Amino acid sequence: MSAVRKVLVQGGGIGGLTLATALARRGIEVDVAEATGPGSVLGVGLNQPNNALAALEEIGVREACLEVGFPFETLTIWNTPGLEVAAVPPPEGRYGKPSNNAISRPLYSGILRTAAEKAGANIITGVTVREMAEHSTGIDVELATWTGKHGAALRRKGAPSSRYDLVVGFDGVRSRIRAHLFADTYTPTFTGFANWRVKMPRPADLNQIRFVMDKDVKAVLTPISADEMYIALVTPEPGNPRHHPADFLRLVHERMRGFSGPLGALRDSITGAHEINYTPLEHVTVREPWYRGRVAIAGDAAHTSPPHLAQGAAMAVEDAVTLATALAEHSALPVALDAWYARRRDRALFVADMSLALLKQEMRADMTPDEQEMVKLGIPGAQARLAQEAY
Ligand SMILES: Cc1cc2nc3c(=O)[nH]c(=O)nc-3n(C[C@H](O)[C@H](O)[C@H](O)COP(=O)(O)OP(=O)(O)OC[C@H]3O[C@@H](n4cnc5c(N)ncnc54)[C@H](O)[C@@H]3O)c2cc1C
Incomplete structure (x- = not known):
């Protein structure tokens, strides 16, 4: 029973x-x-x-x-100009x-x-x-x-x-x-870092998760369907600021300024029409x-x-x-x-x-x-x- x-x-x-x-x-x-x-x-x-x-x-x-x-299977790591530098195959399990x-x-x-x-x-x-x-x-x-x-x-x-x-x-x-x-x-304890997420159209060559690290900003590109993907950024946010949603677009652009190549192009295509999510990491x-x-x-x-x-x-x-x-x-x-x-x-x-x-x-x-x-x-x-x- x-x-x-x-x-x-x-x-x-x-x-x-x-x-x-x-x-x-x-x-x-x-x-x-x-x-x-x-x-x-x-x-x-x-x-x-x-x-x-x-x-x-x-x-x-x-x-x-x-x-x-x-x-998808493999995770890939790219450099800031957008070249693949490593691929991490899935573990046997x-x-x-x-x-x-x-x-x-x-x-x-x-x-x-x-x-x-x-x-x-x-x-x-x-x-x-x-x-x-x-x-x-x-x-x-x-x-x-x-x-x-x-x-x-x-x-x-x-x-x-x-x-x-x-x-x-x-x-x-x-x-x-x-x-x-x-x-x-x-x-909950704030880690000192936060996550920004923006949903965008999936580029045709994004067939698995792609990580890109630029000094203290990490970007992760994740395809979620045939048509869509999202960019997630992990950024330092000292003091756990309460950003106003009206500032999200400007702040995302600022935090992505170190990226060039395909990621720089994605950054430039983010506009006020995109919904931007912000989550302090705890x-x-x-x-x-x-x-x-x-x-x-x-x-x-x-x-x-x-x-x-x-x-x-x-x-x-x-x-x-x-x-x-x-x-x-x-x-x-x-x-x-x-x-x-x-x-x-x-x-x-x-x-x-x-x-x-x-x-x-x-x-x-x-x-x-x-x-x-x-x-x-x-x-x-x-x-x-x-x-x-x-x-
Ligand atoms: C940026 C980010 C990215 C992530 N990416 C991944 C990932 O790729 N893969 C992965 O596995 N995990 C990921 N996670 C973690 C994942 O989101 C959480 O671990 C997961 O959602 C936890 O599920 P849960 O059901 O415990 O809680 P939640 O999903 O938070 O659900 C809690 C529910 O309880 C409700 N609720 C809250 N308080 C009350 C209340 N007092 N009374 C009634 N209802 C209430 C809420 O409305 C909500 O519906 C990510 C987390 C973050 C922050």
Whole structure:
């Protein structure tokens, strides 16, 4: 018998929708409380490494992702004038081909939402958990209207509270469920760097991810479909400034001024008509069990890192499918959660720690002795470990 019959997932992002689908497909009743609406997915695209594709196969959406995405194998490194200087082949591993599939974030989210609804999950938008009261036989939850990330949730008159066996916070880097469990013991730390992203038409010769480094600015070109790609820039942003969106275009041009050749031409073609996303890069890692009683956290809520291994969402998806498996395999909830955390901890924290160390190495920021030791593995070594180790 499963450890749970009814689960509330807070957060209908990549991890939350994957968990909802995995549980609902096992006949478990699932409500998803998502703060924002379906049309509000942030960001442009992301890469799904093959370990993520394997986990997505477990909820039946791997093929749908490959159909709309851009599969590829090798990563290439170019110099600032636009000449290829190195190619990094994918590591041999247990997850098969393609080694990567880059995909539009809104399309990915749509695929996961459709799968969750088809499996029978109930997605409630515009809400968040307001109160939780835990009992020996369940946890009573009151949902309230979401009023924004700085606002207090608004009580809904007459809204009944519902009883669940488990509440899972898949509510991202600023998780309120994490704060409920650990108060301010774990809060996001700004790395000193940020990410700019611009969606553009795909040049015909961009058939895999291409990295270009110019002193302290890194550019990554990622094809996400036959027609589209995005440029992502990692730049130093000392003091975590709050740039005004009206300045984004000028700032992107300024930060790309060191590039010439094809990348310089791409920079010059970015105009006010392009949507530009700006994300300060933060990290937070919870280094004790990701649950207490009937409340757990997973994905970015438990471990957020810079995107330097392109594995954050992959870890969220892995967390989700392994949690569903553990809850189905064990009849006692504490045993299930314990088994899940033991299975996930080292792999997810390795990605978080290694990604942060790689960011610091690339940007020549101060590293701890542990980080100096870690980066000796390099990106190919880290990728090989992730490709060979079972999630
Ligand atoms: C610049 C950048 C590039 C990246 N590139 C990659 C990549 O190529 N490959 C990769 O694998 N990963 C990548 N990542 C990481 C990836 O985006 C995250 O790890 C992933 O989105 C985490 O999924 P999640 O479901 O845990 O959280 P999220 O995707 O953040 O979802 C959280 C959800 O919870 C909702 N929510 C938040 N608070 C509440 C609340 N109080 N109540 C209700 N709902 C709430 C949010 O609206 C959101 O829908 C990148 C990250 C960044 C910043």
